[in-house]
Structure formats: structure tokens, C-alpha cells
Amino acid sequence: MLSDSMIILRKELKRIFTDRRSLFFLVVLPLVMLPAMYSVMAKMGEVKDSDIASFRSTICLYEGEGNSGFTTPFIQTLSELNTNLRLVERDELDAVKQSITGREQELLIVLPDHFGESLEACETFDISAFYNSTADYSVYAYEQSQQALLTLTDEIVRERITGRGICDDVLSVFTINGSMQEYDLAPEGSVIGKVIGILLPFFILIYLFANSMKVGLDSVAGEKERGTLAIQLVNQVDRLSIVIGKMLSVMMAAVVGAASSVIGLIIASRYFISMFGDAGPAMSGYSMSTLSILQFAIVTIPLAVLVASIVLIVSTYARNAKEGQGMIMPIYFAVMIMGIASMQAGDVAPVWMRSTPIFNSLIVLKSIFMHDAAWGSIMTAVLSSVVVSAVIIYLTLRMFSNEKILFRI
Amino acid sequence: MLRVEDLTKVYEKGGRGRKETVRAVDDVSFDCNPGEIFGLLGPNGAGKTTTLRCISTLIKPTSGNVYIDRYNVLEHEKTIRSRIGFLTSDMKLDGFFTPGYMMDYFGSLNKMAKEEIGRMKDLLFNELQMNDFVDKKIDKLSTGMKQKTAIAISLIHDPEVIVFDEPTNGLDVITSKSVTDFLRKQAGNGKTVLISTHIMSIAEKLCSRFGILVKGEIKELGTLKQILDRNSTDSLEDVFFGYVLPEGGSGVGHAQ
Incomplete structure (x- = not known):
């Protein structure tokens, strides 16, 4: 058989x-x-990563009302990014949001009115960042700006602490995996x-x-x-x-x-x-x-x-x-x-x-x-x-x- | 000798609740002797293919039996198969292979030694005039060449009984003649040959005895002369159409 x-x-x-x-x-x-x-x-x-990194995105910043003198560090921080920073007025906000949806611009950052008072009183205030999650350039601009603004927050906190005569060492408690050794123990x-x-x-x-x-x-x-x-x-x-x-x-x-x-x-x-x-x-x-x-x-x-x-x-x-x-x-x-x-x-x-x-x-x-x-x-x-x-x-x-x-x- | 005895084949059709039975072949009996070509004539759907499938052991009779000498299809399937060369009417060989390879393949399936396969290949290729295309892919062959290949394959094991379903169907006159000449020669060599066809002219020239099958029943059985005398006509075609066409269509009144 x-x-x-x-x-x-x-x-x-x-x-x-x-x-x-x-x-x-x-x-x-x-x-x-x-x-x-x-x-x-x-x-x-x-190709995509290098294209996104080299792209100069447009970030629109609305400074809010009654913030004169307080917005400079924000403008400075955002200007250091590889972006075109454009200051916009209140009546432009809706049009800018539409242009982000239409992928014409990448990001809109809105600072709240009179945030200087909150800043001086050490109160928390909220900054809005509008982006388009389906547009790679917009997401990248959002991530870069978020990182930069968080760094600015750290600097402001550090200034507040040192201004009260406290050494900024208190801000650091410990690090995780801070040395150069290999921590991932998964087999080769x-x-x-x-x-x-x-x-x-x-x-x-x-x-x-x-x-x-x-x-x-x-x-x-x-x-x-x-x-x-x-x-x-x-x-x-x-x-x-x-x-x-x-x-x-x-x-x-x-x-x-x-x-x-x-x-x-x-x-x-x-x-x-x-x-x-x-x-x-x-x-x-x-x-x-x-x-x-x-x-x-x-x-x-x-x-x-x-x-x-x-x-x-x-x-x-x-x-x-x-x-x-x-x-x-x-x-x-x-x-x-x-x-x-x-x-x-x-x-x-x-x-x-x-x-x-x-x-x-x-x-x-x-x-x-x-x-x-x-x-x-x-x-x-x-x-x-x-x-x-x-x-x-x-x-x-x-x-x-x-x-x-x-x-x- | 091939003997078909009271052969009946009933198929069940339809699904659950709507089952109906169809008597494709109804109590058919005939025999075919060595050296003889027997023609099973009938229109499409008459039961010819079912009869030939029962003879070739492809399907089992509902009742009745088929004998080749002392062997029958119900008890000695394998022996019957070794003695039969069967050609279906609808065979389309795989175009990828050559006739030579297919002969080797079917020879091996028939448990033939290489030398025996070689001898039969030479014999059949010569008789069917196939030598020019035995190494060409079947895809590249004409309809006639393909049919000759199918015939050669079905006879590779040198069977005593040849059962061909519509062997000249779709062939041009020249190939058709070479196939009928070949079958005549096989009968001349003592083989028992049974063919089914609905082409009366070929049947008349080729067959020595006939069975006319209509709606599963044998309506006429005998030599050409016996059938013509019985129906008082000089044309087998008229007899055939008398059974197939509506009453009186052929102008022949049948002797019942």
C-alpha cells in the first residue's frame, strides 16, 4: 500500500x-x-523619522490677557525649538484650530488669562496645547513643546526653591538606572x-x-x-x-x-x-x-x-x-x-x-x-x-x- | 466475456424532506464477447455513463451484477479492474505532464514492471501514431492527441475488456477514424470492446451488436440486422430517433 x-x-x-x-x-x-x-x-x-525631525513646524502661541512680562520665558523656550513661532490674538484661535485640523499648522498653545497672578501665588494653572493626533508633524511638535515646557516648569520650581534660600538638592531624591551598566537581564x-x-x-x-x-x-x-x-x-x-x-x-x-x-x-x-x-x-x-x-x-x-x-x-x-x-x-x-x-x-x-x-x-x-x-x-x-x-x-x-x-x- | 445481468442503479436526489429516487439504470442486461465490439447507444441522460461506471467498479449497482468471466464487480473489484481498460467521456489529463510520463505513472499504479511498461508504451504509441508527441506537455497537444493519450493510458495494462465512454466525442474525422480503426484492431486481437456513443454513423460502422438505452432501459438489443428487421426500417438512426423523439417523430413504429 x-x-x-x-x-x-x-x-x-x-x-x-x-x-x-x-x-x-x-x-x-x-x-x-x-x-x-x-x-x-x-x-x-x-526616512519618516528624519523627515519629521528636520521639518520646521509652525507653533502658534496665544499669550492670554493681563500677562505682560510673564510670557517671555515661554516665548524664549518655544523659540529654541526648531519651529516657526507665531503669536496669535484671541479672535484668531478658532481659525488656527481649523488650520491644525486641516494640517496647515501644527500646534496651538494657549496660555490662560492672568496666569502671572497664579505664577506669583504659586498656584497651579493649566496651559492648553491643541494638536492633530493623525498628523505626524503635529504630534512631533506637541511632544517637543510639551518636553520644553516641562523643563521650563522645573526651572521655575528651582528658582522658587532657591529664592527661599533652600538648596535645589532637595529636588532630587533618587534616580533609577542612572549608571552606564546593562540593566536588562533578558538573555541574549x-x-x-x-x-x-x-x-x-x-x-x-x-x-x-x-x-x-x-x-x-x-x-x-x-x-x-x-x-x-x-x-x-x-x-x-x-x-x-x-x-x-x-x-x-x-x-x-x-x-x-x-x-x-x-x-x-x-x-x-x-x-x-x-x-x-x-x-x-x-x-x-x-x-x-x-x-x-x-x-x-x-x-x-x-x-x-x-x-x-x-x-x-x-x-x-x-x-x-x-x-x-x-x-x-x-x-x-x-x-x-x-x-x-x-x-x-x-x-x-x-x-x-x-x-x-x-x-x-x-x-x-x-x-x-x-x-x-x-x-x-x-x-x-x-x-x-x-x-x-x-x-x-x-x-x-x-x-x-x-x-x-x-x-x- | 463481459456479462451485465439485471443491472439497476438508483440515485437519491434532493435534500432532507424532498428526497426523490431516480432509476438511472433499470434492469439492464446484455453481454459482450471477445472479438466483438458492442455499442451502447442512447441520448444524453439515458444511463450509458452510469452503466459503464458500474461495469468499471467506480460505482456499485443497486441490484444486479456485472461479470467478467467468473468474476463479478460486487465481490472481485480489484480483479475486475485489472481486466478492464476504462475511458471516461469527460477526461481532461493534467496538462503539465507528457504522455510518456503519464503512461509510466499509470503503468506503475497497475503494478507493471518497467520493461512491461516500456513494451506497452512502444506498442500503443505505434498503434495510435503518437510517437511525435510523447514528450510534449499535454497542454500543448490538440484535442485528438489528448484523446489518443487518454486511450493509451487506459490501455497501458493490456486489459482483456475495453470500456470506452464516447471515445470519438469532439474529435475531427481523421482522429475519429484512427480511434475507430484502433478499436477494430483491438477487437480483431480478441479483446472484448464495449463503447457508448450517440453518434449512429460511427456505431453502425464499428459495432457488431447494439443495445439502445433510453431512460435507463434497454429498448433494443441485437445485431444491426436483427434490430432493423424488427423495426421494419433500413436505418439504425430511425430506430434510435423513434425512441428518443416524441411519438411518431421518426416515422418508425417499434416492435415491443
């Missing part, structure tokens, strides 16, 4: 891996997509591991599914449509061999795609470093031990079998590849939601997630990439994938013996 499956597998693999289009979709695309995506994101981030590469651990299981699942769909829907539904399945069924090969041969080919295509996406993400991880900036050894090079690679394979292969069996049962039920595609899409979306949910699961996933097939594989993969996978969790994930796959393969086999399904027109 196995030799018959191997004959079918060889034919299916020849079909997949000697066709340039299939090869591009299954192997090349997952390999280059993530590095390309993240390199573009990193480059765009750099662990931050990259965490980023990879969050992203990669999702991408692996997506590629397992996408590749299985690409190959699996044609594998049975396509052959049904072309009438070639009937010819195979009237040969000396039993139906289980056909199911196994086709499933192995779908699974191998899925695993190759997933492996490509793993390599692609590891290449892409160097761009994470440039995106996150220099933050010590936890952000430096990431590596996986032989044990981690072994654990990865132990979890991924049964997961690929499970995904391949889901695609194959849909392909067997469908009248043709097009109908199969329509049937598989809701399942694909459900799986995508599972992938996204697993990304948000946190370090300790809820019990229901850890005991649900596919979910538990994703969570275990995440912990493998973060080098803290427990063998118990690995075996639970593997076992659940194997059991569900076996049930689906059994049902597929039943369908292969059901002429109503096999010759549905």
Missing part, C-alpha cells in the same frame, strides 16, 4: 516542484516576502526571540494553509473536475493509498512553504534590530539550538498534517476546485483569527487555548522560539494534531468510498 502512495506522492511532487509558478508561490514568495516587507518598513521608518537575543515567537507561528500557519490550499484543492477536486480521479480509481491502487499519497504531497508542499517563511523571518529579524534601535544584548543576534529546531519540527510536521488533512477533506467533498476554494475560505479566515488570537495570548495562554488543536501548536511554537517550551505542552499539541488528523483522514477515506460524494455533479 505504501509503495502505491509513494507512486502518487512522486507524481504530485513532480507536479508541484517542477512547475515554476508553483515553485515561486510555494518556496520563493514565503522566503522573500518577510525580509522584503520588513526591510521596506525599516527603511520607511528611518531574547527580545528578537519574543518578536519572532509572536509573529512566526502566525506566518507558519498562514503558509501551511495557503500552500495546502494551492496544492490540495487541485489534488482531488481538480482531478474530479478533469475526470482523472476516476481513471486512478479503476487502477490496481486502493483508495487509502490515493488519500495518503495526496495528503503527503499536500503536507510536504505546506512544510516547504513554512520552512521558507521561517528562513525568511530569520533573515527579516535583522531589520527588527534597526527598527527597535540599539537596546543591548537582548536585541542582538538570535539563534536556535539543535533542541529547539528539533522541537520546532516535532510540532510543525503534525500541524502540517492536520492542515493538509483539512484541505484534503474539503477538496474531496467539493465538486471542483472552484467550489473547494469557496468552501475553504471560511475555514481559512477562522484559522487566521486563531493565528491572530495566539499572537495576543500573552506569556501564559488560557487553558482552553492550550487544549485546542492548532491553537496549542501555535502557543507551543511561540514558546519554542522563546526557548522556554515544556515537553508536556509539546506532546499535548502533537497528540491533539495527530488525533484530529486521523479522524479527518478516516472521514476523507469514507468520502472516497462514497460515490455520492466522489461523483457528485
Whole structure:
């Protein structure tokens, strides 16, 4: 029986891996997509940051009434920023606010009327800063101005203290992480591991599914449509061999795609470093031990079998590849939601997630990439994938013996 | 020898609460001997394909049985398959492969040794005049070449019984002639040949005996002469249309 499956597998693999289009979709695309995506994101981030920093934004300042003589330090502080400072009158305020909404100007700072009296009486008063949170230049101008005004507050407090004959040392109680040593005790590469651990299981699942769909829907539904399945069924090969041969080919295509996406993400991880900036050894090079690679394979292969069996049962039920595609899409979306949910699961996933097939594989993969996978969790994930796959393969086999399904027109 | 005995196939149609049964094939019996070409004639939906699918073990009869010598489709599926070469009417081979590769593939599925596959490839490629395109991708072949490839594939294991569903459908006259010549030669070599068709001219030239199948029932069975004599006409087409067209449409009154 196995030799018959191997004959079918060889034919299916020849079909997949000697066709340039299939090869591009299954192997090349997952390999280059993530590095390309993240390199573009990193480059765009750099360009955006330098563009914002070099932009001279316009800050409008309303000095308030009855503040003569008190606004000078505010004007001086804001003038030191790389901005155009424009003093505005009360009747201009609404127009300035509209221009900020319309992205024509970046910031409006409104000093309250008669704040000098509050200042002298050491009372707290409120300064309003109007900005547009959807405009990068406006947000940047707001952050810069806020920082500058907080520094001005510190200076005013310092003057008040020293004016009363108290040394300004009283303002400082302690600092946190004030020396030059490394405080982040995360193992070397662990931050990259965490980023990879969050992203990669999702991408692996997506590629397992996408590749299985690409190959699996044609594998049975396509052959049904072309009438070639009937010819195979009237040969000396039993139906289980056909199911196994086709499933192995779908699974191998899925695993190759997933492996490509793993390599692609590891290449892409160097761009994470440039995106996150220099933050010590936890952000430096990431590596996986032989044990981690072994654990990865132990979890991924049964997961690929499970995904391949889901695609194959849909392909067997469908009248043709097009109908199969329509049937598989809701399942694909459900799986995508599972992938996204697993990304948000946190370090300790809820019990229901850890005991649900596919979910538990994703969570275990995440912990493998973060080098803290427990063998118990690995075996639970593997076992659940194997059991569900076996049930689906059994049902597929039943369908292969059901002429109503096999010759549905 | 191929023998179809009281073959009935009932399909269930419709969903829950609206189920209805359709008798696609109703108590059909006929036989076909070595060296003979038997033509199963009938319009679309008459039950020809269902009958051939039952014979080829693709689907199970609801009742009745099909025998090849002492083996039957209910008990000896695998043996029957090893003795049958089946061609479906709607087969479109995967365009990515070459005829040569497909022959190797189906030969392997039939548990044939490499040498045996090679011998059958040479034989069939020569007889079907395929040598010029055996290494071309099927996508690049004409309809006739594709049909010849499908025929060669279905016969790679050198079966005793050849069951072809509409073998000349959609072919040009030249390819159609080469296919009918090939089938004639196979019968001449002692093979049992059963074809289904709705093209009367081909059936008349090719087949030695006929069964006319209408709405799942065999209406006529016998040699051309027997059928024509029974219906007092000199045209098989008239007999056929007499069953297919509304009453009196062909001008032939049937002997019941």
C-alpha cells in the first residue's frame, strides 16, 4: 500500500516542484516576502523619522490677557525649538484650530488669562496645547513643546526653591538606572526571540494553509473536475493509498512553504534590530539550538498534517476546485483569527487555548522560539494534531468510498 | 466475456424532506464477447455513463451484477479492474505532464514492471501514431492527441475488456477514424470492446451488436440486422430517433 502512495506522492511532487509558478508561490514568495516587507518598513521608518525631525513646524502661541512680562520665558523656550513661532490674538484661535485640523499648522498653545497672578501665588494653572493626533508633524511638535515646557516648569520650581534660600538638592531624591551598566537581564537575543515567537507561528500557519490550499484543492477536486480521479480509481491502487499519497504531497508542499517563511523571518529579524534601535544584548543576534529546531519540527510536521488533512477533506467533498476554494475560505479566515488570537495570548495562554488543536501548536511554537517550551505542552499539541488528523483522514477515506460524494455533479 | 445481468442503479436526489429516487439504470442486461465490439447507444441522460461506471467498479449497482468471466464487480473489484481498460467521456489529463510520463505513472499504479511498461508504451504509441508527441506537455497537444493519450493510458495494462465512454466525442474525422480503426484492431486481437456513443454513423460502422438505452432501459438489443428487421426500417438512426423523439417523430413504429 505504501509503495502505491509513494507512486502518487512522486507524481504530485513532480507536479508541484517542477512547475515554476508553483515553485515561486510555494518556496520563493514565503522566503522573500518577510525580509522584503520588513526591510521596506525599516527603511520607511528611518526616512519618516528624519523627515519629521528636520521639518520646521509652525507653533502658534496665544499669550492670554493681563500677562505682560510673564510670557517671555515661554516665548524664549518655544523659540529654541526648531519651529516657526507665531503669536496669535484671541479672535484668531478658532481659525488656527481649523488650520491644525486641516494640517496647515501644527500646534496651538494657549496660555490662560492672568496666569502671572497664579505664577506669583504659586498656584497651579493649566496651559492648553491643541494638536492633530493623525498628523505626524503635529504630534512631533506637541511632544517637543510639551518636553520644553516641562523643563521650563522645573526651572521655575528651582528658582522658587532657591529664592527661599533652600538648596535645589532637595529636588532630587533618587534616580533609577542612572549608571552606564546593562540593566536588562533578558538573555541574549531574547527580545528578537519574543518578536519572532509572536509573529512566526502566525506566518507558519498562514503558509501551511495557503500552500495546502494551492496544492490540495487541485489534488482531488481538480482531478474530479478533469475526470482523472476516476481513471486512478479503476487502477490496481486502493483508495487509502490515493488519500495518503495526496495528503503527503499536500503536507510536504505546506512544510516547504513554512520552512521558507521561517528562513525568511530569520533573515527579516535583522531589520527588527534597526527598527527597535540599539537596546543591548537582548536585541542582538538570535539563534536556535539543535533542541529547539528539533522541537520546532516535532510540532510543525503534525500541524502540517492536520492542515493538509483539512484541505484534503474539503477538496474531496467539493465538486471542483472552484467550489473547494469557496468552501475553504471560511475555514481559512477562522484559522487566521486563531493565528491572530495566539499572537495576543500573552506569556501564559488560557487553558482552553492550550487544549485546542492548532491553537496549542501555535502557543507551543511561540514558546519554542522563546526557548522556554515544556515537553508536556509539546506532546499535548502533537497528540491533539495527530488525533484530529486521523479522524479527518478516516472521514476523507469514507468520502472516497462514497460515490455520492466522489461523483457528485 | 463481459456479462451485465439485471443491472439497476438508483440515485437519491434532493435534500432532507424532498428526497426523490431516480432509476438511472433499470434492469439492464446484455453481454459482450471477445472479438466483438458492442455499442451502447442512447441520448444524453439515458444511463450509458452510469452503466459503464458500474461495469468499471467506480460505482456499485443497486441490484444486479456485472461479470467478467467468473468474476463479478460486487465481490472481485480489484480483479475486475485489472481486466478492464476504462475511458471516461469527460477526461481532461493534467496538462503539465507528457504522455510518456503519464503512461509510466499509470503503468506503475497497475503494478507493471518497467520493461512491461516500456513494451506497452512502444506498442500503443505505434498503434495510435503518437510517437511525435510523447514528450510534449499535454497542454500543448490538440484535442485528438489528448484523446489518443487518454486511450493509451487506459490501455497501458493490456486489459482483456475495453470500456470506452464516447471515445470519438469532439474529435475531427481523421482522429475519429484512427480511434475507430484502433478499436477494430483491438477487437480483431480478441479483446472484448464495449463503447457508448450517440453518434449512429460511427456505431453502425464499428459495432457488431447494439443495445439502445433510453431512460435507463434497454429498448433494443441485437445485431444491426436483427434490430432493423424488427423495426421494419433500413436505418439504425430511425430506430434510435423513434425512441428518443416524441411519438411518431421518426416515422418508425417499434416492435415491443
